[in-house]
Amino acid sequence: MIGILGGMGPDATIDLMRRVVAATPAQDDADHVHLMVDNNPQVPSRIAALIEGTGESPAPTLAAMTRRLVAMGATALAMPCNTAHAYLAEIRAAAGTVPVLDMVTLTARQAAATRPGLRRVGMLASTAVRLTGLYDAAFRPLGVEVAFPARQDDVMGVIRAVKAGAADAAARQTLAEVADALHRDGADLLLIACTELSVIADALPAEIPILDAMDVLAAAIVDAARTSHPFAAEVPGAA
Numbered sequence: 711m712i713g714i715l716g717g718m719g720p721d722a723t724i725d726l727m728r729r730v731v732a733a734t735p736a737q738d739d740a741d742h743v744h745l746m747v748d749n750n751p752q753v754p755s756r757i758a759a760l761i762e763g764t765g766e767s768p769a770p771t772l773a774a775m776t777r778r779l780v781a782m783g784a785t786a787l788a789m790p791c792n793t794a795h796a797y798l799a800e801i802r803a804a805a806g807t808v809p810v811l812d813m814v815t816l817t818a819r820q821a822a823a824t825r826p827g828l829r830r831v832g833m834l835a836s837t838a839v840r841l842t843g844l845y846d847a848a849f850r851p852l853g854v855e856v857a858f859p860a861r862q863d864d865v866m867g868v869i870r871a872v873k874a875g876a877a878d879a880a881a882r883q884t885l886a887e888v889a890d891a892l893h894r895d896g897a898d899l900l901l902i903a904c905t906e907l908s909v910i911a912d913a914l915p916a917e918i919p920i921l922d923a924m925d926v927l928a929a930a931i932v933d934a935a936r937t938s939h940p941f942a943a944e945v946p947g948a949a
Contacts, residue, residue, distance in 0.1 A: 712743060712931050713784030713808075715775050715801070717750035718791035719873050722905035722924070724749075726790040729928035743935040746784055748775045756793040760838035769797045773804035780808050786934040787811065788927055792903045793838045811930050817901065817923040818848035824921060825899050830855045832897030834889060835904045837866055845903060857897055859888045865907075872906040882913035893918045 716723030727745060736742050753772065758765025772794060779787060788811040789795070795814045802810050822828055831854055833845060846856050859865055864884050871881040885907065889900055893915075900920045902908050908924035 711783050711785055712745055712935055713776075713779030713782070713787045714745055714747040715750075715772060715779070715787065715789040715791075715794075716747050718753050718756065718789075718794055719906060720749055720751055721872065721875075721909050722790050723747065725905070725909050726788075726924060726928060726931075729924060730931050733925075733928045733932045743932060745931075746779060746782055748779055750775060753794070756791070756796070756838055757836070760793065760796060760841060761836075767797075768794060769800040772797050773800050776801050776804040776810075780805055784808060786931075788931050788934075789813065790905045790924060790927060792844065792905065792923055793836045793842075795844055796838070796842045809934070811927065811934065813923055813927045813930075814844050814848050814903075816930050817903070817921065817926045818845065818852060818854070820926045821849075821899055821901060821921050822852045822854065825919065828852075828854050828898050830857055830897050830899075832889070832892030832895070832900040833858050834865065834885070834892075834900060834902050834907050836869060837862055839903055845901070857892065857895070859892055861888050861891070864888060865904075868910075869904055869906045872909055877910050882910055885910065885913050886915055889914050889918055889920075 730743055734742050754766045754768045756768055759767055786809045787805055798812060821831060833856055840858050849856050865888055868881045868885050871877045892900055900918055902911055902922040905924050908922050911922055914920055
């Protein structure tokens with residue numbers, strides 16, 4: 711049983727569930743992954759806490775969600791929000807011995823494995839991801855540089871539009887333009903590192919090499935559900 715810390719935002723959580731279903735080699739209902747989802751849209755704003763510095767920390771709410779999922783029998787945990795991985799230490803402390811999949815580290819490893827010789831990754835992510843250096847820390851040991859768009863404010867506008875259910879043609883065009891500029895500026899690979907942007911990933915130019923962290927997490931969830939000891943290496947201190 712895989713527990714999902716969701717609601718950040720609700721569309722992204724549902725999108726992850728769809729991807730898990732699509733990634734599962736199933737012949738019947740019983741072959742699919744048993745998911746237990748806490749789709750909690752009341753998690754305090756990561757933008758307010760990390761970018762604006764005016765909001766309360768989401769950590770206590772995320773820790774409470776973690777304890778609840780563990781108490782209900784989750785054997786591994788996952789969270790479809792890149793920014794909220796800034797609180798991964800607090801979540802793991804609340805999870806105890808239950809493994810928590812680290813979407814950021816798993817995605818960095820997958821990017822390097824997918825494109826040998828990778829040197830520069832273009833980030834389509836929240837400004838909070840840039841400020842916290844989540845992917846910088848994950849890619850640094852791999853010798854990969856992380857680059858954010860010059861039009862980062864426009865990216866935040868697209869993210870807010872998705873959260874508001876208002877990602878119209880103009881928002882999708884903006885995302886496509888930002889992606890194209892990152893690629894032309896020398897990014898070997900573009901990384902979708904905001905699950906709100908994953909929801910409208912089909913707006914991105916098909917000719918640009920892209921990796922979506924949401925796909926990496928969905929595959930990891932399927933692997934965890936089909937393994938006796940899911941992601942032992944993701945548990946601090948585990949062998």
